[in-house]
Amino acid sequence: MLHINEHYLKLQASYLFSDIAKRVAAFQDANPDMDIIKLGIGDVTRALPGACVAAFHKAVDEMATDAGFHGYGPEQGYAFLREAIAKHDFQARGADISADEIFVSDGAKCDTGNFQELFSTDARVAIPDPVYPVYLDTNVMAGRTGEFRDGRYEGVVYLDSTKENNYVPELPSEPVDLIYLCFPNNPTGSTITKEQLKTWVDYAREEKALILFDAAYEAFIRDDSLPHSIYEIEGAREVAVEFRSFSKNAGFTGTRCAYTVVPRECVAYDSQGNRQPIHPLWNRRHCTKFNGVSYPVQRAAEAVYSDEGKAQIRELVGYYLNNADLIAKAVGELGFEYVGGKNSPYIWIWGDRDSWEFFDLLLNKAGVVCTPGAGFGKCGQGYIRLSAFNSYENVARAMERIRQALA
């Protein structure tokens, strides 16, 4: 008799986006003429950059001839892309990362979800709250947590991100082995300074822990003092893996390309206490359970690093940042406390009331959809998230409506 992995039964069904959809549908039914503006989701809305489109077409044309055809590629990604990434995203910023430390994949969700497989099931895991749910759910599936009680899984060390710590969690008060961090943060839009990140790197070195650093939103950083990569911090090569994505810089959410950086010095330990390098473990996992990213997609991603591509991406991200700035100014003028909106496409707003109540208020009074913060964890209660991923015109109209509704 085949038995299931019973840890799956601990998973909480997420009704967040289906609940949002239901409330929006009900409001639309009651107000058929209302043009609802959606600032809830974290998905980009604008076309792929021209440089990526041109490279994409060119590669599809190669695949159309026997001579130019590409079959199975290297599971880790083609050298042309790994080298471009190492050079432009790391070496150009003084971060010493080489091409063979880059693993190209089809998504940061997959990589942040899969990476925990390399470690023992009794590893003690530290996860921020509020948080992107994948970190938590994949550790539940792996059996690193107990049951869900009072809004939290037993056995997880939650890293509270609150007004009090300016949405950058403090070091845990109990020992942990595997630490998830995400900056610029989803959902709060908060950022971390080099000094703050250094305290985490030092902590991980001290504890022989590993930091899984999700930098999917790094392209939104405009403040030169903020780190784009954890490898800008001394000592990070030994204790940090970094996740990056083409989803939010080049709009690849529907095109699918990302990468993970695993420095050669990163280690964990076997039960005898021997150092075990993580790079060969991830390489083995990647080669066994993954078969490489679509060749035309890798060519499209490579174009991100051309001069034309770089300019287009700066413009694309700048467009969303301009939206974020507009949202931040508007909510600030209305007297709300908020974080984000600078160096991030998200604005995290303290409503001083239940998250869903705030959601209903914006929907019913202004026809604007946000995401209730409670959907991201216990510390999200009382907050909502607004996203800059929409047209400038829609964002401007949404802010004007909110101003009229709440002023």
Added chain:
Amino acid sequence: MLHINEHYLKLQASYLFSDIAKRVAAFQDANPDMDIIKLGIGDVTRALPGACVAAFHKAVDEMATDAGFHGYGPEQGYAFLREAIAKHDFQARGADISADEIFVSDGAKCDTGNFQELFSTDARVAIPDPVYPVYLDTNVMAGRTGEFRDGRYEGVVYLDSTKENNYVPELPSEPVDLIYLCFPNNPTGSTITKEQLKTWVDYAREEKALILFDAAYEAFIRDDSLPHSIYEIEGAREVAVEFRSFSKNAGFTGTRCAYTVVPRECVAYDSQGNRQPIHPLWNRRHCTKFNGVSYPVQRAAEAVYSDEGKAQIRELVGYYLNNADLIAKAVGELGFEYVGGKNSPYIWIWGDRDSWEFFDLLLNKAGVVCTPGAGFGKCGQGYIRLSAFNSYENVARAMERIRQALA
């Protein structure tokens, strides 16, 4: 202190393809003018079908405009592709599979590797020998095996595929829970009849086991009596998951698209013995650890089911089958025992000598690269695999050279 998943340390390094590459390089160095013909790999060589190329370009053009842009899609795949798959690959053959039972992914390797995650780590696993190494390695990683001793992992029930059983394994003599089957088989090229497959389905029903059926090569079946899908067998919906790929029918090895079928009736059991449907578990895994296949790739895959696409794919597969026929005839005329070469791109040849010795013979005497059967498991010793994935001209030259070398 972070500990690794020590099961990874049990994995045997696979030197198969690197050993092949080394021997080929040494031979080439010694014979710089020799034009070596490679019939070793399982990768396609011909251009993408025209219908797929046209659809691919069209979808990239959509992504180039704000109006036509596609961001995150459904993790399970777009309805247009799931519906085309259900209709053409299953319903048209009388197999009752609906679109919502299809999960589109970026590769059958990923799906066959990941599916075992849904089950308890003490599930008893039955795996063919010889075999595609992913089934075995992913179960080692999950901790379902003991150490590797005398060429096999402890704790695995190996299903021997030998001359004696015509390369279709017999039912296991001890109870098992999770059964991997692959037909048309990689590496042997053998096929399974409906009657034989029925005995496996009946066995799984009796044992409350699950069959993971890898049908990646089904497009090569030309014998109308053979099953393309396990769902052509009565009762399979309750005990079988099927893996399919666009890699071998439409040449998508470098384009990346595949799918997995999980019927609603498929169940495993919790520790109380309650039936637990597998569909929602796989759905949860897929939505948590995967973010959908690239939109343009899904459009290219959809084109496989157009009238034009169907004709092009039949021609493409027919081209490789013609090569396979040529190889089978040649090795038959040379007096070798073999299987495959019909309804499969692989020919599995009994050399009556060590696999690597046979490999060296073909390389040194004929300048032809094969794959030594011993690389696929203990039962592969004494065999080699020849693949039909090359140009007809190269295959004809290779066979002529082998004839001259061995006659």
